[in-house]
Amino acid sequence: MSHSPMMPFKDALNAIEKASSCLVKQEYIKLHHALNRILATDIIAGINIPPADNSAMDGYALNAKEWQANQPLEISQRIPAGISPQALKPNTCVRIFTGAILPEGADTVVMQENTSIDSAGRVVFNHPLSQGDNVRPTGQDVKIGQQVLTKGTRLTPQHIGMLASLGIHQVTCFEKLKIGVLTTGDELTAVETPFLKSGQIYNSNGPMLISLIQNLGHSAHSCLHANDNPEETKNALRTLSAECDLILSSGGVSVGEEDHVKEVIEKNGAMDLWKVAIKPGKPLVFGHVFETPFIGLPGNPSSSLVTFHWFARVAITAHAGGRVKHPQKYKVYPSFSRKKAIGRDEFLRVSLSEDNKAEPHPQQSSGALFASCVSDGYLHIPANQSIDQSQLFDFYPFSSF
Numbered sequence: 001m002s003h004s005p006m007m008p009f010k011d012a013l014n015a016i017e018k019a020s021s022c023l024v025k026q027e028y029i030k031l032h033h034a035l036n037r038i039l040a041t042d043i044i045a046g047i048n049i050p051p052a053d054n055s056a057m058d059g060y061a062l063n064a065k066e067w068q069a070n071q072p073l074e075i076s077q078r079i080p081a082g083i084s085p086q087a088l089k090p091n092t093c094v095r096i097f098t099g100a101i102l103p104e105g106a107d108t109v110v111m112q113e114n115t116s117i118d119s120a121g122r123v124v125f126n127h128p129l130s131q132g133d134n135v136r137p138t139g140q141d142v143k144i145g146q147q148v149l150t151k152g153t154r155l156t157p158q159h160i161g162m163l164a165s166l167g168i169h170q171v172t173c174f175e176k177l178k179i180g181v182l183t184t185g186d187e188l189t190a191v192e193t194p195f196l197k198s199g200q201i202y203n204s205n206g207p208m209l210i211s212l213i214q215n216l217g218h219s220a221h222s223c224l225h226a227n228d229n230p231e232e233t234k235n236a237l238r239t240l241s242a243e244c245d246l247i248l249s250s251g252g253v254s255v256g257e258e259d260h261v262k263e264v265i266e267k268n269g270a271m272d273l274w275k276v277a278i279k280p281g282k283p284l285v286f287g288h289v290f291e292t293p294f295i296g297l298p299g300n301p302s303s304s305l306v307t308f309h310w311f312a313r314v315a316i317t318a319h320a321g322g323r324v325k326h327p328q329k330y331k332v333y334p335s336f337s338r339k340k341a342i343g344r345d346e347f348l349r350v351s352l353s354e355d356n357k358a359e360p361h362p363q364q365s366s367g368a369l370f371a372s373c374v375s376d377g378y379l380h381i382p383a384n385q386s387i388d389q390s391q392l393f394d395f396y397p398f399s400s401f
């Protein structure tokens with residue numbers, strides 16, 4: 001057995017991002033189908049938002065220069081939202097409502113609560129005012145010509161709302177990436193199986209990987225399982241390759257003679273096997289099989305989760321045409337110290353206490369998934385670093401991924 005050096009975490013991340021290019025074409029889709037889809041063009045505002053100066057309040061609009069304390073103004077016009085007003089008559093005010101356009105000549109809105117009506121039905125303005133009060137000027141939110149969204153953005157509900165405000169009802173997005181999932185292992189049985197026979201465990205990575213893919217806004221196009229023999233593994237990979245743009249697998253990539261994924265890929269494609277210096281994690285396969293890009297994750301459930309979060313997420317996003325963002329992180333203090341340093345970047349599953357101290361779950365084994373079910377996220381301990389309670393570390397909530 002050769003002992004190839006481990007690849008540093010950062011190098012593996014960079015290599016994956018560099019090697020993952022967009023695999024999908026563009027299509028024009030309706031806005032109401034665009035949630036979670038990836039924009040294939042920049043979006044430039046074709047109109048101002050708001051398109052005209054308008055009132056932020058229910059009240060009275062006037063020309064600030066015509067205001068004098070205890071000098072009531074006659075109401076010359078009533079302007080609800082949605083109408084196009086006439087110009088302001090000099091030395092009058094207008095009744096105006098939130099969202100209504102300011103008449104030409106008016107520049108200030110006084111909220112209704114700061115006014116009173118005199119016996120002649122005129123408006124008394126008792127409070128001092130400043131020009132522009134309670135006015136939302138043209139283009140306050142977005143100016144015409146401004147770049148609003150960038151190519152590669154995965155559309156959120158806010159983006160959909162913004163596109164609608166701009167009058168954009170169809171957008172150019174990337175076609176959906178077809179992702180195939182392969183799980184491997186003789187010991188695994190489908191979750192529908194009522195009883196486990198001796199030696200069996202349930203296939204948990206299959207459903208977990210499918211949900212991780214869904215969590216990124218994609219869906220698994222096809223999902224297969226192969227037992228530990230070269231024929232089944234090859235057939236499954238060939239089928240997935242014919243149907244999908246990208247294949248993601250779990251297990252079968254370690255060094256044992258029951259690990260057939262590597263062998264099939266070596267014979268029918270090409271691959272790099274990296275021992276990435278992370279814990280949990282380590283073996284990661286990256287290459288192509290039957291001409292389809294392929295990512296092989298380790299089988300241990302926590303290793304699968306961590307390597308998906310860090311590596312598969314990046315590859316899927318980039319292959320789908322998306323812009324890869326570093327996950328959001330916060331600096332926190334650990335609740336404990338540890339003198340011993342290890343040669344790998346470690347992602348401890350931790351909970352945050354009320355005073356924001358990161359407390360590790362006691363069971364950090366790569367085969368144990370429960371810790372990540374009751375923790376808040378990862379505490380990242382860089383390779384070769386001991387842990388000191390007085391030192392800040394990066395905390396990544398699970399929701400960042």
Ligand code: AMP
Nearest residue numbers: 183203204205206251252253254299300
């Ligand atoms: P492997 O990488 O195939 O050697 O698997 C490493 C460990 O992960 C073994 O204990 C497997 O039983 C377990 N494992 C592999 N695939 C899965 C899966 N799909 N669901 C749950 N456990 C798995």
Ligand code: MG
Nearest residue numbers: 184185251252
């Ligand atoms: Mg296996």
